[in-house]
Amino acid sequence: MNLPSRHLLAIEGLHPPQIANLLDLAESYVLLNRSGKTQRDLLRGRTLINLFFEDSTRTRTSFELAGKRLGADVINMSVSSSSVNKGETLLDTAGTLNAMQCDLLVVRHDQSGAPLLLAQKVDAAVINAGDGLHEHPTQALLDALTIRRRRGRLQGLTVAICGDILHSRVARSNIHLLTTMGSRVRVVGPPTLIPAEAARLGVEVFHTMDEGLAGADIVMMLRLQKERMNGGLVPSAREYFRFFGLDAARLAKAAPDALVMHPGPMNRGVEIDSAVADDPARSLIREQVEMGVAVRMAVLDTLSRRARRNV
Ligand code: CP
Numbered sequence: 292m293n294l295p296s297r298h299l300l301a302i303e304g305l306h307p308p309q310i311a312n313l314l315d316l317a318e319s320y321v322l323l324n325r326s327g328k329t330q331r332d333l334l335r336g337r338t339l340i341n342l343f344f345e346d347s348t349r350t351r352t353s354f355e356l357a358g359k360r361l362g363a364d365v366i367n368m369s370v371s372s373s374s375v376n377k378g379e380t381l382l383d384t385a386g387t388l389n390a391m392q393c394d395l396l397v398v399r400h401d402q403s404g405a406p407l408l409l410a411q412k413v414d415a416a417v418i419n420a421g422d423g424l425h426e427h428p429t430q431a432l433l434d435a436l437t438i439r440r441r442r443g444r445l446q447g448l449t450v451a452i453c454g455d456i457l458h459s460r461v462a463r464s465n466i467h468l469l470t471t472m473g474s475r476v477r478v479v480g481p482p483t484l485i486p487a488e489a490a491r492l493g494v495e496v497f498h499t500m501d502e503g504l505a506g507a508d509i510v511m512m513l514r515l516q517k518e519r520m521n522g523g524l525v526p527s528a529r530e531y532f533r534f535f536g537l538d539a540a541r542l543a544k545a546a547p548d549a550l551v552m553h554p555g556p557m558n559r560g561v562e563i564d565s566a567v568a569d570d571p572a573r574s575l576i577r578e579q580v581e582m583g584v585a586v587r588m589a590v591l592d593t594l595s596r597r598a599r600r601n602v
Contacts, residue, residue: 297597298410298417299590301426302467310472314436317582317589321440324360324585331362334595339363339395340388343420344370344381347399349555349580350420350429354397357587363395381405382412389413395591398422403460416594421460424519430554431464433586435472437579438509441550446473451503451545452494453479454513454535454562457486458520461554462513466492479503480535483524500534500541507545511552512537512563528561538564542573550575 295304302310323330339358341351351367358365368388375384381400388396389412396415398406403423410417421427439445450469456462456478469476476494478485479502489496497503504510515531525531542549551567551574559565568574 294593294597296410297594298406298419299428299594300406300410300417300419302428302431302464302471303426305468305471307471307473310432310435310468313432313586313589313593314439316592317432317436317585318440320585320588320592321436321582324581324588329360329362331360333592334358334361334363334394337363337394337595338392339365339397339591340393340415341365341367341397341420342370342384342388343368343397343399344375344405345399345401345421347420349583350399350427351397353580353583354418354420354587354591356584357591358395360584361588361591363591382408385409385413389415395594416597418590418594423460424458424463425460426464426467427460427554428464429583429586429590430461431468432590433579433582434461434465434511434552434554435468436582436586437552437575438550440578440582441575442508445469447475448508449475449477449506449546450509450511451477451479451497451507452511452513453500453503453537455484455515456480456489456513457484457524458516459513463492465511466494470494477503477507481525500537501544504541504544504549507549509550509552510537510542510545511554512557513554514556514558515561528558532561532564536560536562536564537567539566542567549573552576552579554579 393415397418397420399420403425406419470493478494479497553576
């Protein structure tokens with residue numbers, strides 16, 4: 292599989308066959324995981340380091356599981372107890388890990404572009420696990436795999452991405468992936484939470500849920516990222532839910548068989564009602580988490596094959 296780089300830093304720039312091939316490989320890992328088998332010979336002798344400068348439950352754990360199921364030695368670096376606290380820079384930290392012959396470096400950072408900077412400095416293959424407001428490529432891949440398994444395709448589907456688009460790297464990666472694969476993408480939210488460049492990304496913009504959800508096949512809710520907001524972009528959580536929260540009545544505006552997604556972590560009662568989030572007939576939220584492990588196995592497999600060729 293020819294990816295444009297030995298790293299995975301973004302969805303932007305990937306072509307449809309590259310995305311489809313990654314999803315096909317991930318599909319084979321879904322089956323492997325469900326069978327209870329592993330493939331520990333694939334990354335035996337390889338070292339994967341999780342370097343997370345921001346909190347994570349799903350991404351970090353699933354990269355750890357993915358690496359271990361493929362036989363890699365996995366190190367979870369605890370940034371909060373590392374020499375970063377003594378003033379060591381991002382580049383010096385990465386250089387230190389590089390000197391330990393790390394093969395795969397999974398990075399989450401609050402600054403957009405931090406994984407790109409590292410990729411220019413280290414020998415390891417760098418995987419972006421979320422950088423600032425920029426991208427979260429493996430999240431978009433796992434979302435696409437989840438949709439494709441349920442709907443059999445991505446092309447021609449209408450996907451409404453709702454909520455705090457402005458601060459969402461998940462939204463940005465999903466917009467690039469879904470538009471590249473031929474989905475119709477809508478973004479729905481208050482004007483204060485929609486980035487000015489949204490229309491340039493090839494999406495339709497809506498400021499009411501009723502209009503944005505009308506006939507949608509997939510409703511993807513996003514977390515209100517209060518930690519990235521400097522001022523009062525929304526009046527209150529209660530008001531926000533009233534206008535932009537997803538409950539059963541609002542979901543009824545979408546297609547009759549519309550499916551609900553959320554990358555997590557969820558703010559129940561802020562952007563999504565528990566009755567919808569926990570409805571096994573409509574919610575794909577747990578399935579997204581399962582797909583996360585398979586997608587990350589596919590990414591590690593692909594990047595490490597490429598690294599082996601370059602040796
Ligand atoms: N979706 C996601 O990135 O979740 P975590 O922050 O728990 O990794």
